[in-house]
Amino acid sequence: DTAALEAQQSTWNAGRGELQAKLAALETATVAAESALAAADRTLANAERSLAEARQQLDTMGDENHRVQIQLTEAAASRRSIVERVEAEWHRPLAMLLDGLVLLDLDIDTLEAESSRIVAALEGIGPVNPLAVEEHAEESKRLDFLTSQRDDLVSARQSLIQAIREIDGTARQMFLETFNAVQANFLRVFTTLFGGGECDLRLANADDPLESEIEIHAAPRGKRTQRIHLLSSGERTLVAVSLLFSIYLTKPSPFCLMDEVDAPLDDANVGRFTRLLEEFKVTTQFLVITHNPRTMQSADAVYGVTMQEPGVSTIVGVRLGEREREHA
Structure with a gap:
């Protein structure tokens, strides 16, 4: 029985050694597992922190994206408003205006200073009439029409002045010829009616015979030369008859x-x-x-x-x- 017990004890000791070995292995595995678990826990914590940071960044970027979208919408609306205003003021599409755009090789400070000067000048001009361009076009047309009318009037005026000069020249010549003939006839008729004496027709302004007054001087026989208002009524009548017959003889x-x-x-x-x-x-x-x-x-x-x-x-x-x- 002792041998059997010793044998059984040996068996148990052997099994106990195996179990201790397995226990040691399990303990070693447990330590490794615990170490791995701790590492995993740390990794998980780091991942969770990264995730939280990523989520925070995502929320921040979402807010920023929303703000940027709002700014883009406002910028697009502002651009449309600017384009509409520019095209309304210049009456041309923006693309056509950009084709004729001349870029200035100036720095931003110079451009801002020039812009401020122009704005100040525009403010000094006062409120801008939005219909000024159309009114200017209409007034330009009217100016062209009136200029054409003025040129026609000036030309007509020159023609009339030339015609008046020619008529004045002809009238002056005809008047002087008629006046000289009447003057000679007046002397002949006067001496016939008065049986002598002296008389004369004179122009008060010989330089302008067409506008000049005509003076009648008469001196019946035995009297000195004087104006007709100093003569008697009968003498004035004979002088008038002499003048009438003088004109008659010029053109019977x-x-x-x-x-x-x-x-x-x-x-x-x-x-x-x-x-x-x-x-x-x-x-x-x-x-x-x-x-x-x-x-x-x-x-x-x-x-x-x-x-x-x-x-x-x-x-x-x-x-x-x-x-x-x-x-x-």
Whole structure:
């Protein structure tokens, strides 16, 4: 029994050694596992920290991305507003304006200073009329039209001035020719009516005959030369008749009507007047309204108006030349 017990003890001791070896191995494995677990725990903690940091960064980047998106939206809206304003002010697409853009090789400080100067100048100008471009275009058209009209008026004015000069020259020449003829006829008729004496027609301003007054100087025989307002009424009448016949001789007419021209004349001057009519009646028929018997005696025909009954006028005509032949 002892041997069996010793054998069984040996077996147990052997099994105990194996179990101790296994226990040692298990303890070693446990230590390694614990070490690995600690390392894993540390790794997990580090991973969790990294994850937390990553999540924090992600949240921060999400907020930043949202802020950037908002800024981009605002920038896009601001750009559209700027583009619309530029295109509205310049009436051209932005692409066309950019094609003609000239870049300035200047630093930012210089550009900002120039921008500030321009802004100050614009503020000094005052509020800007948004319709100024259209109004300028309309006013430019009107200016071109008015300029064209002005040029036409200036040209017409020059033509009129030239025509006036030509007309003035022709009128001046014709007037001087007529005036000289009337002046010569006036002297001849005057000496015929007055039986002598002196007379003259003068221009008050010989440099401008068309606008000048005409002065009449007359001196019947035995009197000194003087203006006609100093003469007697009969003399003034004869001077006027002389002037009328002087004009008539310059351009004779077939008929001449005189209304009581002989009224202020005395008998002697009436005789001179009738002799003048006798001289010119060859080419002109004179119709003379008169109450003077001597003038009637020198007429070839007399027509009188009588009123034998109240309100009834009767015309009576007598040809004196035929009556004289009948009496003869």
